[in-house]
Amino acid sequence: GAVVSQHPSRVICKSGTSVKIECRSLDFQATTMFWYRQFPKKSLMLMATSNEGSKATYEQGVEKDKFLINHASLTLSTLTVTSAHPEDSSFYICSASSDRGQDNEQFFGPGTRLTVL
Amino acid sequence: DQQVKQNSPSLSVQEGRISILNCDYTNSMFDYFLWYKKYPAEGPTFLISISSIKDKNEDGRFTVFLNKSAKHLSLHIVPSQPGDSAVYFCAASVGNAGKSTFGDGTTLTVKP
Numbered sequence: 001g002a003v004v005s006q007h008p009s010r011v012i013c014k015s016g017t018s019v020k021i022e023c024r025s026l027d028f029q030a031t032t033m034f035w036y037r038q039f040p041k042k043s044l045m046l047m048a049t050s051n052e053g054s055k056a057t058y059e060q061g062v063e064k065d066k067f068l069i070n071h072a073s074l075t076l077s078t079l080t081v082t083s084a085h086p087e088d089s090s091f092y093i094c095s096a097s098s099d100r101g102q103d104n105e106q107f108f109g110p111g112t113r114l115t116v117l
Numbered sequence: 118d119q120q121v122k123q124n125s126p127s128l129s130v131q132e133g134r135i136s137i138l139n140c141d142y143t144n145s146m147f148d149y150f151l152w153y154k155k156y157p158a159e160g161p162t163f164l165i166s167i168s169s170i171k172d173k174n175e176d177g178r179f180t181v182f183l184n185k186s187a188k189h190l191s192l193h194i195v196p197s198q199p200g201d202s203a204v205y206f207c208a209a210s211v212g213n214a215g216k217s218t219f220g221d222g223t224t225l226t227v228k229p
Contacts, residue, residue: 004160032215041126043119043219044161044206093160097215101163104149104210104217108160 002028002098006109013084014117021079021112023094029074030096034106035067038091050077084116120144121209123220131228136194138223140207143188147209151217152181152192155204164205165192197227 003026013019023033031052036044048069049057056069066088068080081088091113095106122141130136140150148169153161167174167181167190174181180193194201204224208217 006160034216036219041221043121043221046216046218049216095160102151102166103168103213104151104215105163105166106215106217108153108162110158110160 002096002100002107004030004094004096004107004109006094006112008112009110010113010115012115012117015085016083018080018082019084019114021081021092021094021114023077023079023096023109025075025096025098025107028096028098028100030077030098031074033071033077033094033096035069035077035079036093036095038093038111044093047079052077081114084114086116089114089116118143119221120147121207121218121220123205123207123223125223126221127224127226129226129228130197132199133196136192136197136201136225136227138192138194138205138207138225140190140192140220141188142190142209144209144211144218145188146211147218148212149210150181150183150190151208151210152179153206153208153219155206155222161206194225197225199227199229201225202227 007022033050035047050071052071071077093111095108151166152164155161183190204222207220210217
């Protein structure tokens with residue numbers, strides 16, 4: 001299958017700081033990556049679609065200035081949580097599509113647990 | 118308004134028996150459905166999918182059934198094994214844009 005990694009796996013930061021999360025496709029090129037946020041016992045909430053070389057497409061209700069997404073290469077997308085606050089604490093997961101998969105199949109990273117103190 | 122719903126947050130079955138996980142959707146534009154399995158501290162992994170042109174897809178112990186008129190799909194696992202214990206997410210998409218809408222997940226526990 002296709003492998004997606006995320007870094008860091010866990011981060012704790014102080015309120016007001018910014019945190020960058022990296023999502024990499026290790027053995028394939030991903031023109032499109034997706035960023036999700038998951039609350040405890042809830043579904044994966046799609047935050048934005050990250051397109052290589054262009055601006056991300058944000059879902060309704062997601063602040064683009066708060067959650068900055070950059071997809072600078074075919075193997076790397078980054079999510080920066082700016083001026084993080086405790087309510088931003090969550091599990092963030094990225095995914096990517098690959099032509100190795102089934103139609104609409106996404107390959108997910110392991111996720112990043114963000115805790116804002 | 119949640120477009121994909123998994124009304125059972127948890128399910129417990131005995132090893133060797135059948136597990137049936139259910140999923141309902143409201144958006145009639147959805148034409149492709151997927152099931153993902155997720156272990157703690159890991160990202161979801163693809164399990165099985167079905168296109169709206171079919172009503173059944175089988176892969177080993179896993180079978181997905183789709184009832185378009187009822188906007189309902191289900192995942193059957195038989196026989197269930199302890200290693201199947203995980204959270205199962207139902208997802209739906211429109212066309213092949215890659216973007217999917219997920220349900221809240223059902224935690225399956227298979228008891229030895």
